[in-house]
Amino acid sequence: MKQGVFYAIAAYFMWGLLPLYWKVFQAMGAWEILAHRIIWSVLFVAIIIVVTKRIRKLRESVSGAKMIGALIVCSLLISANWLLYIWAVNNDQVMQTSLGYYINPLITVLMGVIFLKEKMHVGQWVSLVLAACGVLYITIQYGEFPWIALSLALTFAFYGLAKKVVKLEAIIGLAWETLFVAPIALAYLIWLQISGTETISLLAWWQVLLLTLAGVGTALPLYWFAQAAIRLPLSMVGFIQYLSPTISLLSAIFLFHEPFTTTHLISFSLIWSALIIFTISSLRRKPASVSMKTGAPIKKEA
Template identity: 50%
Template sequence: MNRGIIYAVLAYVAWGLLPLYWKLFASLSSWEILGHRVLWSFVFVALLLLIGKRFRELMAVLRQKSTLFPVIWSSLLISANWLIFIWAVNNGHIVETSLGYYMNPIINVLLGVLFLKERLHPAQWLSIGLAFVGVLVLAVSYGAFPWISISLALSFGLYGLAKKRMKLDPMLSLGGETVVVLPLAVLYLSFIGVQGQTHVGALDAGRLILLLLSGAATAMPLFWFAQAAKRLTLSTVGFIQYIGPSISLVLGVLLFKEPFTPVHMVCFSLIWGALVLFTWSSFRGSRSVVRPIAREQ
């Protein structure tokens, strides 16, 4: 449990600071950044597996249907999440990304109830209702569906569920996820290179090195998250994740000067209230928030 909490905190602090990282490559398209992120993530993970003499284990995972399909599913989910996040950060929507990740714990709780048979107290159901009202207020104010926030919350919530149910070593599952989308990334980067549409050559040496290190910047938080998901209930992981969007919200409002209107304040206050209520109910009860989930071996 204690290790799981440490891993979760490390992952969410790193994710909260990611807007600073992707802003460095704003001259590249979101698809090009994603292509490089996938490519260098594969290189980084492959090196770790080779050093640990575990590459054959990864190949065995990819040859079995029972493990291949869950890996493909989680790979597609996290790739979609990456693309939406990168686009939003570099198009002035960091506040909306933070809202999405504030909503993500509520999504995690609901997925835990629906798929993992986790149980909630009435106060915790009320917290879900408060969060839903907060999102509804923002949607009505915008006059449009908050697709960035909802898409990020759903894609990462489903990714967390897939990781929770996947009976794989975290490094092997992460390696499988990068292998699955690697051919698509290489094909896309090759295509824009041939067409002369790539902009990576315009980066200075410092930013080019940082782009190459995007594999480590991507893989390590995902590895920490996988370790946390293995040791903690899905609901616990979900609520620790408030660290990440809090950091992003501060960056978006104070550093990048994105608007934070009174409607935003109402929406976020309702969601923060949901967090306080859920946490209070969790610590007040004499038994666990949810029925314990069998740990992975």
């Protein structure tokens, strides 16, 4: 139990600190950062797979057109999510990323109803209505739709649907998802070099060194999360998952000095209320649940 709590807190704490990490490369374009993240993730995950002797498992994990198609969809969705997140952070929209990951579990449940014909109970419907009111309120007050937040939530929700078809462990899944887009990322980086439009040359040596650790920052929290899911009850993981957007929100306000107005307070309060009702209601009913970060059902194993 203690190990599980440590792994869960470490995973969500690291995810919550990602805005600080991506801000280091603010001089670069979001597409270039994404390409580097994919390439370094492939290399780091490859090292893990070789060291843990999972090459055969990686090779045998994919079979059939349905599995390959689902993995390609996963690959495209997670790449889009990463791109949106990096762009938002480096364009001073960290608060919207926080909003997106607060509403993500609610959107995920709604996707289950729409596409998987799952049933929702009263508490979940109340939560969705409150969250919708929060989004609608901030849209009306500012006259601008929070497209970043909803795009992040939707890409993760659809990613979760695709993962229900794939059903691979975190590292193996990440390996395939990054491998599918790695050739595109590598070709893009080569094109930037040839055309002289790359921006990595604007970074200091220590920033370049940190960029090479993007693979570690991507794979390590996924591994920690997987370890936590094995050791902890679903209810505890459900509570800890809100650590990540909370850290991002606090970073947006106190470190990046993004404005947090009364409108933000009312909107976030509606969403926080929705999450409280959703969590309490889900704990009472104890339904099969979906992970915020992986989109896959969390199973407690012996």
